[in-house]
Amino acid sequence: MNQKFVNSVFILLASIFILLQSCGESTENTKTDDGAIDELFDDASLEDIPGDNLTFYLIPSPKDMFDFTNDENLPYSLEVLNPVENADKYIDTKTQELGFGIYSADLAYTAAFAKTKDAIKYLSVVRDLSDKIGISSVFDESLVQRFDNVEDSKDSLMSVTNDTYFDIVKHLELNDRKSSLALISAGGWLESLYIVVNLIDEYKEDDKTIQLIADQKNIFENLILYLEQNKDDENIKKIIEDLKPIQKIYNGLEEVDIENATKPEVAAGQIIIGGARKIVITKEQFANLKQIISEIRNKLTGNNV
């Protein structure tokens, strides 16, 4: 009787497993010319599995921040990057995962300026850290070869860097490493903002990059809410505390109506969003933000500046 029961349960579980595998791999798809596809994964058999996240706070990658740098003629400077030697100082999970995010942003910055030699140097650090945080499988031979063969062009380097970032996120999500992903995102965002604020020598009221930094208030709010979803993790709790002074400055930024807001001319079918209000950062607030961000970033990276 017992043996029969065990056999039945085994067959049932094996069937569920095979069903899940087959749903993922071989269901026939209906594809349109536009590249759309009917989702491959269907599962009507799973009910009441707890743990569904109902709100997703989406954080941009460092690449999005640096997309604007070339337009604004911001200078390229190795001095604003975290020195590669610092990587040896990261010996615990928090500093290694944060460091991984920080160096990923540095890599994205070198790629945005098509500095292949520097990018390869930073890729090497990112790769070493990936080994320490258990995601080295992302850096397989084909990816390393792509970096070796990369042309000296922004598009080529950006494409490989962006694919790498996607693969890292994918790997962490596949392995349900939510807090690692949250720490890496925090490190990436902090370093991206640190780089941009430190490339600006002088505050100008209507400068696009200054506005971009003020607009980071929205992204920072999302980042904090995202971190708070994972605050059961001690390292996340600590980083939320670390970022509090930045939160204080961003909370102090005012949102004002845009004077003489005119309806922009857009392509057919485009939906206009925003445009009525904008976030304003004053000269003093910018100086404070620059100082606070530098302090936090240098503390977290182990830079004695």
Added chain:
Amino acid sequence: MKIMKMKILILMLAFALPYTASAQCTKKLDFHRLRVKQPWAYNNLSKSATCTSGNQYEFVLTLTKGKDYRIQFFAASVFNNTMNFKIIDMSTQKTVMDLPGNIYEPGAGKQVLTDYFDEDRGKMIHPYFDFFPASTAKLKIIIDIPVAKQEIEASDSYQAPEQKNRGCLTVLVLDKPASGGW
């Protein structure tokens, strides 16, 4: 002893199942990413998540001035496209989109999930929604997935049971430099 082993095995599988589902969704996102065509580029704000009918999901994201954005949605066919999509511009608190996943006669800007035939282009198109941020704006996408009623003839004395489905829901975000510049 054997029963104890079985319990452990069942427990392990119960934990493994949601992760397997989540892994499948991540692979779906990769699938769509690799099919993005120029001039659009994949944006890392994209997300694919495991969702269950009977729930309302929210995706909060910031679209930056200086770029044009295109958002597309994909849902597992187990949901039968019966869900509702709402997008709120948080900077103005205005609802900028409120559409069902599916309608009887699909067309551009009428539904979110069902492909339609585009006369001008002469091909099937998956619905897409283009956004122009006149200033950097935060969007909240609200996706409501109702619980499906099982297709059993209902009578006065019998209520059809509700059926909960589970599958992937993908929010695909693409971008390109704004055609009108900053």
